Amino acid sequence: MSGVQQRMQLLDGLKDAVSSQDFARAAQMKRQLDELEAEDPILRLRKALKAAIEQEQYKGRVLRVDWELAG
Known part of the structure; x- marks a missing residue:
């Protein structure tokens, strides 16, 4: 999976987690997104x-x- 695809997948998951108020999962996905973006x-x-x-x-x-x- 390319970096762009990973980023899009994480963004979608982050939006879903926030909309369902699963803030622990949202925080984890945000950390993963930050790590991915820091490498790019x-x-x-x-x-x-x-x-x-x-x-x-x-x-x-x-x-x-x-x-x-x-x-």
Whole structure:
């Protein structure tokens, strides 16, 4: 299963767990989703760029993320 498929499956499960108020399962799925996203360099870059745009700190954040991805 690809990372995208895993992410979609976890998101669907997370939505189901929250809607059925199974918060223990939702917390577990959220941790799994966070771990999966932390391993994906594209998602890390996307989150960092989004945060930089929101904070209007483009240059330093983008350069730092590029350096992290290169290393």
